[in-house]
Amino acid sequence: MKESFPIIFYNIFYLCKNKFFVLEEQYNMVATTLFGLEPLLKEELKNLNAKEISVGNRCVYFKGDLELMYRANIQLRTALKILKNLTSFRAKTEEELYKNVSRVKWYKIFNTSKTFSISSTVNSKYFKHSNYVSLVTKDAIVDQFRKIKNKRPSINVKNPDLNIHIHISEKQCSLSLNSSGHSLHKRGYRSNIFTAPMNEVLAAGIILLSGWDMQQELIDPMCGSGTLLIEAGLIAINRAPNIYRKSYNFQHWKDYSDKLFQYVKNDVIKEEKPFSGMIRGFDISASAISTARKHVSNMKLGDIVKIQGHDFFQLKSTQNSILVINPPYGKRIELKKDYYKQIGDSLKQNHTNTEAWIISSELEELKKIGLRPSKKIKLYNGSLECKLLKYELYKGSKKINKFQNE
Numbered sequence: 001m002k003e004s005f006p007i008i009f010y011n012i013f014y015l016c017k018n019k020f021f022v023l024e025e026q027y028n029m030v031a032t033t034l035f036g037l038e039p040l041l042k043e044e045l046k047n048l049n050a051k052e053i054s055v056g057n058r059c060v061y062f063k064g065d066l067e068l069m070y071r072a073n074i075q076l077r078t079a080l081k082i083l084k085n086l087t088s089f090r091a092k093t094e095e096e097l098y099k100n101v102s103r104v105k106w107y108k109i110f111n112t113s114k115t116f117s118i119s120s121t122v123n124s125k126y127f128k129h130s131n132y133v134s135l136v137t138k139d140a141i142v143d144q145f146r147k148i149k150n151k152r153p154s155i156n157v158k159n160p161d162l163n164i165h166i167h168i169s170e171k172q173c174s175l176s177l178n179s180s181g182h183s184l185h186k187r188g189y190r191s192n193i194f195t196a197p198m199n200e201v202l203a204a205g206i207i208l209l210s211g212w213d214m215q216q217e218l219i220d221p222m223c224g225s226g227t228l229l230i231e232a233g234l235i236a237i238n239r240a241p242n243i244y245r246k247s248y249n250f251q252h253w254k255d256y257s258d259k260l261f262q263y264v265k266n267d268v269i270k271e272e273k274p275f276s277g278m279i280r281g282f283d284i285s286a287s288a289i290s291t292a293r294k295h296v297s298n299m300k301l302g303d304i305v306k307i308q309g310h311d312f313f314q315l316k317s318t319q320n321s322i323l324v325i326n327p328p329y330g331k332r333i334e335l336k337k338d339y340y341k342q343i344g345d346s347l348k349q350n351h352t353n354t355e356a357w358i359i360s361s362e363l364e365e366l367k368k369i370g371l372r373p374s375k376k377i378k379l380y381n382g383s384l385e386c387k388l389l390k391y392e393l394y395k396g397s398k399k400i401n402k403f404q405n406e
Contacts, residue, residue: 025065026051028085030176032059033078036379037205041078048072066257070264073180073248075240077204077231080183083165083176084250090171092126094136101140101166101175107148109177114252115156116141119178122168137166137175161252181249188245189230189298191291197225198326202381204231204241206388209377210324210357214277217321221312223281226292226305228324233301236275240268244299275304282310313342316350323347323356329384335362344369347393356391363387 033041041060045053048071050062064072072082086109089100110116118134127133138155141164145152163178185201206228212218214236220228234241243265250256283289289309296305317323327343328335340362347356348371360366361384375390 026063027065027069028061028063029069029072029179030056030059030061030083030085031072031076031079032081032083034058034080034199034202034205034380036377037078037201040205040208041076044076044078045072048075066255066260067264069179069250070261071268073184073250074242074245074264074268076184077208077235077241078201080185080201081178081180082184084179086175086177088172088174091168091173092171097127097133097136097173098140100173101137102144104175106141106144109254110153110162110252111254112145112149112151112153114161115154115159116162116164117155117157117160118164118166120166120168124168124170126171127168133166133168137164160249162249177249177253179248179250181247184242186245187230187241187299189295190225191294191298198227199381200227200231200241202379203227204235205379206324206357206359207232207235209388210322210355210390212322214275216355217278217280217318219279219317219321219323220281220325221310221315221317221323222325222327223283223292223307224285224288224326226281226295226307228326229279229281229292229305229307230295230299230301232279232324233275233296233305234299236277236279236304237301238271238273239299240271243268277304279305281305281307282312282315283307284309284311313346315346317354319353321351321354323351323354325356325358327358327360329361329381335365338368340365341368341370344371347371347391351393354393356393357388358391359386359388361386 031041031045035058038055038058038060042053042055045060045062048068050064050068052061052063054061069082069084072079086104087100091097091100118137120130120133120137122130122133142152163181165176165178167174167176185199187200190197212232218232223229231241251261281292283292286309289307292307296302296307325343328339343358347369358366358369359379359381361381366387366389371391371393373389374392377388379386379388
């Protein structure tokens, strides 16, 4: 009986740890995002019961356990990466940097069979080049493995098992593990390259910023490869955006628990809900329609997202619908003359008593729409500064005068 007690105790502890998570260690983490989406990400983290949440520049800081880290990677719609902080320190020289990186027990984090890469963000008068910082960090890690294990892990820049990130602001340094690996906007449903696709995180952010109540019919009349439609569909049924993603970097860590991960995934699936509304997409391009339908199928949203071939300028929407439009940008796709003016004319003639949200980097062209926006939000699509504009359309919508001079 005495011999079996430690085993029984261990199993009870393990069950508690992997199902109820009462005794999980808390970690400082950072979720990165796109400019303008920080408040949305903060709200998402609140809904996941994250602790000590605070907003930074294109990121949100928070605290949580391993379960929360797994959930954040699977469920957050507006996050790009989830970084787990390992240590923070001050360094002004190469020697100080090397010494502090060496203090982390890397051999307890991953095995020599794993590959890794170093990414760095540096804004400091003490360290001029980010590549040099990455090199010193790599040397400290490799030298520790050689000393303790008589073997070193290999570098893989393109597809590493682990990514280690170091951030330096003047002499303040922060060393983190990228738990996500590839950016979380890569949901896994894109089957081929489509001209100027929208970032999935941005698309999810636009749907959330629109305040869509899921009672209105949502229409994307220039749907392209279907990104806005898919993100709207995922939101409508509360499906986690990365539920079908095949891998995360945290799965290569020594403390990875597959039982915990599978428990989280199963729990997330149970949170999905039915949706009785309508999400429709249209495009004039046959190849766009084919691609969008395939992407919708990849995310198993065919029952709620319908896509048809139709020219926006001949389309009429029903009342109480919401249009989300991502028209061509001149810097990304060749722009036809007076294209935005035609968009405005079509909105006024064919879409009264509806609400329209338009995102574009063509700030001057947007003025040609000829309607006064009730809301303007600054966002970025890649490196392009964009405006997300809300238009409340009703019979007799007045042409703008002030906006054209803004």
